[in-house]
Amino acid sequence: MFLRFARLAACAIAVAAGPAAAKPIAFANGNTVMVERGAGTMAELQFFHAPRYWYSLGGGSVAYAASDGSFDRRVDYLRGNLLVLRWNMPAAQANVFAWGGFGSARGDGVADGSFAWNGGFQLDYETRRVYASLRADQQEGDGFSHRVDTLQLGWAPYQHDYESVATWLVVQGRDYTGGVMPGVEWALLLRLFKGGAWIEAGLTDDGRVQAMAMFNF
Numbered sequence: 001m002f003l004r005f006a007r008l009a010a011c012a013i014a015v016a017a018g019p020a021a022a023k024p025i026a027f028a029n030g031n032t033v034m035v036e037r038g039a040g041t042m043a044e045l046q047f048f049h050a051p052r053y054w055y056s057l058g059g060g061s062v063a064y065a066a067s068d069g070s071f072d073r074r075v076d077y078l079r080g081n082l083l084v085l086r087w088n089m090p091a092a093q094a095n096v097f098a099w100g101g102f103g104s105a106r107g108d109g110v111a112d113g114s115f116a117w118n119g120g121f122q123l124d125y126e127t128r129r130v131y132a133s134l135r136a137d138q139q140e141g142d143g144f145s146h147r148v149d150t151l152q153l154g155w156a157p158y159q160h161d162y163e164s165v166a167t168w169l170v171v172q173g174r175d176y177t178g179g180v181m182p183g184v185e186w187a188l189l190l191r192l193f194k195g196g197a198w199i200e201a202g203l204t205d206d207g208r209v210q211a212m213a214m215f216n217f
Contacts, residue, residue, distance in 0.1 A: 028052050031217050033046070036213075039187070057078075096122070096123055098120070100117070122136075133150075148174065154171075166192065172210075187203065196217055198216075199214075
């Protein structure tokens with residue numbers, strides 16, 4: 001599993017010599033709602049409030065379904081997000097985020113209400129035309145451990161401003177651990193956003209639909 005994650009990290013570093021990465025903190029006094037359907041293997045709902053630009057607090061619920069039908073599990077959690085570092089450049093921005101929290105799990109092979117913890121990070125680099133992001137998120141408790149590593153590389157066919165609709169083509173590689181599915185799942189996504197509204201959808205390499213919506217307000 002570590003070798004697959006290392007390969008994804010190496011790809012991100014190679015490209016990021018590369019706006020549009022979803023961030024766990026939108027802006028000071030802002031709220032973020034996110035819902036995602038991960039091609040039948042994962043579904044997640046999150047809500048966060050950011051008292052300051054550098055941290056946010058909230059929670060969510062994530063469900064995992066093994067591709068071979070062997071289990072279904074869900075974790076409900078509370079979490080804090082931290083902006084660790086930010087680099088503002090004339091035509092680009094880069095960020096390092098980290099997060100952690102705790103919650104309760106239920107489902108196959110898990111005692112209902114058992115303690116679980118959550119942790120992860122995100123690295124992203126963005127301009128108005130290209131971007132790269134690498135994200136790792138882990139949920140772990142007694143009897144289970146699931147980590148989702150996601151690499152996204154995107155390209156915008158035109159530059160946009162805040163008042164216009166931004167269009168992105170995104171290639172995504174995602175690795176699930178803990179028996180959710182074998183190998184790296186690849187997807188091609190179309191992303192549209194304007195202001196605080198963001199929607200992306202596409203197909204994985206085995207023809208399944210993946211979609212995500214996010215709203216900042």
